[in-house]
Amino acid sequence: MSHETLSEVVRATAARFDIPGVAVGVWADGREAFACQGVTSIDNPLPVDPGTLFVLGSISKSCTATALMRLVASGQVELDAPVRRYVPELVLADEQVAAEITVLNLLNHTAGLDWRIIADTGDGDDALAGYVERLAGLKLIAPPNSRASYSQAGYNLLGRVIEKVTGQTYEQAVATLLLEPVGMEQSRYTPADAMLRRFAVGHNAGEDGALAVVRQWKDTRANNPGGGLVSSVADQLRWARFHLDGSRTASGEQLLPAELLRQMQQPTVELRASTLGDAIGLCWFLRDVDGVRTVGHGGSANGQFAELLMVPERDFAVVVLSNAGPDGIPFNQEIVRWALESYLGVADRDPVSLPYDEEQARQIVGDYENDAMSLVIASDGTALTLEVMIKPEIRAASDTELPADYPPFDLGLLPGDTDEYIVTSGALKGQRGYCTRDTAGTVTGVDLAGRLFKRAPAASD
Known part of the structure; x- marks a missing residue:
């Protein structure tokens, strides 16, 4: 596959979906390829390049999970331990649930917690502590271990586990445990850090279909563990390669034992009829597509969308970032499917529905x-x-x-x-x-x- 072909497909697809700015990265055959198209903002346009920062949304969870696994490797956290061992102040609507849920339940979305709480607990270093205090008002949708249900609140609680265990803020801990050793120099959590680099803003379509810049760039600080990382396509492809290469950094250091990295990519709970995957590992969604196992995660923010998909057995990864809603979602999915078929010969097709009954x-x-x-x-x-x-x-x-x-x-x-x-x-x-x-x-x-x-x-x- 030539770089020119990748660029042509990205350019044509972005134009068809009317996306102001996109960034695509592919790792295949031992080489990186990037295709960037369009601008960071329709109001203040700058060309998108491989270093342009996008808000990743829930792909951020993969950093939270991997940082947590580094603490598991060092013996500071146990997956089967109750969350209250590390966050003893945790209060939920049901006392028995609060006492029973484990770190693993949070990692694979089996804690029975509803999706999220809408609460701005400020930009201070106590933001996550304040968020955890609000969890007493979160609905519980099922007993722990009874089913998977995706929970932003669960991952923000994991961020608080990381803070309590390390004695650092969540952002400092992830930087020390992951971003710095992996070499993700362009990845940030705060607007103050991101504004020093080129960054994309989100766009949403109004009632007339015209795109407009959104005024909320990213979510609150307390949502950083579940969805607050700001990163570039170059850094995200580096992140994918880290997980494909046995958690080795560019210098050759192995940050996670091989068995723990494999554990993250093995099924822990099955998913039914879900586009996200057939199963959840430790954070990662696992899906069999045309005979090969894929490992990945998506993310959405306000007018920004992201996809990261890996095929470990083929040493392949694709990352797609876009800055317009709602059509950033189908744009990202179409590029991922095109990359799978064009680079690997793997076809991803939707099932056909029945006639109306x-x-x-x-x-x-x-x-x-x-x-x-x-x-x-x-x-x-x-x-x-x-x-x-x-x-x-x-x-x-x-x-x-x-x-x-x-x-x-x-x-x-x-x-x-x-x-x-x-x-x-x-x-x-x-x-x-x-x-x-x-x-x-x-x-x-x-x-x-x-x-x-x-x-x-x-x-x-």
Whole structure:
């Protein structure tokens, strides 16, 4: 594959999706290749290059998990230990759950914690401590170890574990444990550090479809462990190579024992009907695509989106960063799929949904919710649609600009007696999920993107 071909595909795809700025990196056949296109901002444009900083969103979790594993390797943390061994002040809505959840439960999203809490606890060094105090108000969606459900709150709690064990702030600890030895010199957590380098800003489409710069560049400091790293495509490709090369730095130092690195890439809990993967390792999502195992993670911020995917058995990695919503999501996914097929001959195809069935539609139609978002499945008698919205009370309570809700997506049910579905249009095209039923057969919840949305109570309840 020539660099010219990569650049041409990235340029054409970015233009088709109307993304102001993108950065793509590929590691294949022992060589790096980069393709950067467009500008950092439509208001104050600078060319995107391999060193341009993007907000990574949840790819940040891979740094939190790997830093934690360095503490495991040194004997300072045990995976099966209760979280309260390290954060004794932890209080949750259920005392038994607070006492039982382990470090491993947080790493692989099996703690039973809801997605996140919306709370700005400031920019001081006590931000994570303040966040943990707020966890008493977080909903618990399932008993520990009973199922996987993606939790931002869980990873922010892991950040507090790191602080308590190291005696440093989360950001200082990750820099010491990972960023500095790995050589990720362009990766930062604070706006004050990032503004000294070239950085991309997010863009969101308004009601008229026109893109505008978003005014909230990144989330609060307390969300750094779960989604606050700011990094470049060059640093992220270096990060991928670190995990492909047995946790060796550029100087040859091995930061993690080989068995712990392998453990991060081995299944710990299966996922059902999830675009994220077939299973979760220790942070990483694991997915078999056309006969090969992929290891990766995605991320979304306000108008910025990121994908990192590795194929360890083929010593391959691809990183895609983009700065516009909602179409940054399908842009990233299309480039990842193109890279897999073009470099490795690995084809990633969506399953085909069934024709509309009135009885199946009747059972799934309804309103669902988690702590921050609402999900509506509706039918017009000929087709199903799915709408995902930020709750009005969350918008009203937010001091910052939040992205607009997407228009409804087309939804199709998948073959077999599975209660599984796939989104067939729009920015979430290809996203898969499934319905949960109670013992009477009534649909009580819907999973989307690894998150559980429970059926909302009726207005009269």
